[in-house]
Amino acid sequence: MxxxxxxxxxxxxxxDTLLAxxxxxxxLGFDAFFxxxxxxxxxxxxxxxxxxxxWITLAGLARETERIRLGTLMTAGTFRLPGVLAIQxxxxxxxxxxxxxxxLGAGWFEEEHKAYGIPFPAERMxxxxxxxxxxxxLWATEPGDTFDYTGTHYRLEASPxxxxxxxxxxPVLIGGHGAKRTPRLAARYAxxxxxxxxxxxxxxxxxxxxxxxxxEAGRKPEDLVYSNALVVCVGRNDAEVARRAAAxxxxxxxxxxxxxxxxxxxxxxxxxAYEAIGCSRIYLQVLDLDDxxxxxxxxxxxxxxLG
Numbered sequence: 001m002x003x004x005x006x007x008x009x010x011x012x013x014x015x016d017t018l019l020a021x022x023x024x025x026x027x028l029g030f031d032a033f034f035x036x037x038x039x040x041x042x043x044x045x046x047x048x049x050x051x052x053x054x055w056i057t058l059a060g061l062a063r064e065t066e067r068i069r070l071g072t073l074m075t076a077g078t079f080r081l082p083g084v085l086a087i088q089x090x091x092x093x094x095x096x097x098x099x100x101x102x103x104l105g106a107g108w109f110e111e112e113h114k115a116y117g118i119p120f121p122a123e124r125m126x127x128x129x130x131x132x133x134x135x136x137x138l139w140a141t142e143p144g145d146t147f148d149y150t151g152t153h154y155r156l157e158a159s160p161x162x163x164x165x166x167x168x169x170x171p172v173l174i175g176g177h178g179a180k181r182t183p184r185l186a187a188r189y190a191x192x193x194x195x196x197x198x199x200x201x202x203x204x205x206x207x208x209x210x211x212x213x214x215x216e217a218g219r220k221p222e223d224l225v226y227s228n229a230l231v232v233c234v235g236r237n238d239a240e241v242a243r244r245a246a247a248x249x250x251x252x253x254x255x256x257x258x259x260x261x262x263x264x265x266x267x268x269x270x271x272x273a274y275e276a277i278g279c280s281r282i283y284l285q286v287l288d289l290d291d292x293x294x295x296x297x298x299x300x301x302x303x304x305x306l307g
Contacts, residue, residue: 078107
C-alpha cells in the first residue's frame with residue numbers, strides 16, 4: 001500500500017507552505033506529493049493569500065525535491081488547451097528527472113470559472129476524451145514524426161509533438177464516480193483509476209466497473225493501479241483527534257465514517273479494508289498544511305507499519 005500526500009492549496013496556502021509540506025513528504029518516506037487544481041476556495045475559509053497554479057507549483061517542486069512523485073488530482077480540462085498542457089507536463093517531467101504524473105478530469109467547479117473568466121462548456125466529458133487522445137498521442141509520437149488530430153472540439157495539424165517527457169510513459173490518472181463513461185475512459189487511457197472520497201462499498205463497485213471496462217477494451221484489469229483519496233485525521237489519543245478535526249472544521253464521527261480518522265490502529269484497520277477490495281494506493285487529503293507534526297505521526301505510526 002502506497003501512501004501519498006494530497007493537498008488542497010485553494011483553501012489557503014502559498015508556495016512556501018506547499019514546499020514545506022513537499023519536503024516533509026519526502027523526508028518522512030511518503031511516496032508522492034499531489035495537489036488539487038483549483039482557483040477558488042471552497043466552504044467557510046478565506047482562501048488567503050489566494051490561489052496558486054498547480055503546474056507552476058509542481059515546476060518549482062520539481063527542482064526542490066529529489067525522490068517523491070509529483071502530480072495533480074485532478075488537473076481541470078477546462079483550464080488548459082490539451083496541446084499546451086502536454087508541453088507543460090512534459091517540461092515539468094524533465095525538470096523533475098521523470099517524477100511527474102498527470103491526473104486529468106473534466107472540470108466541475110463552475111464558480112471558479114466565473115470568478116476568473118474561464119469558459120465552462122457543457123460538453124466537458126466529450127472534451128476530456130479528446131484531450132486524453134491528444135495528450136497521450138503527442139507524447140507517443142516518435143521524434144521526427146508529426147501528430148495530427150481532428151475532433152469535434154480540437155484540431156491539430158502537423159504538430160512536431162515536442163517536447164517529450166523524461167519518462168517513456170507519464171502515468172495518467174483518471175477518476176470519478178460516473179458509472180459508464182468514466183470507466184470506459186479509464187480503460188482506454190489510464191494507468192491508474194482513482195476513487196475520490198468514497199466508501200468501501202462504492203469503491204468496490206466502481207473498481208469492478210473499471211475492471212470490466214478494461215477487459216472489454218482488451219486490457220488486463222490488473223495493469224491498472226486502483227486508488228482512493230480520503231481525508232486524514234490521526235491522533236495519538238481522542239483529544240488529539242478532536243483537536244485536528246476542529247482545526248479543519250469537521251466532526252470526528254463524520255471523519256471516521258467518511259475518511260481515515262482516529263488512532264493509528266483505527267486508521268490501519270480502515271486502510272486494510274480498502275486494500276481488501278483491491279486498492280493499493282491512498283492519497284491522504286491533508287487539510288491543515290501547517291500541522292507537519294500530523295505528517296510525522298502518520299509516517300511513524302501508520303506508514304511504517306504497512307510494510
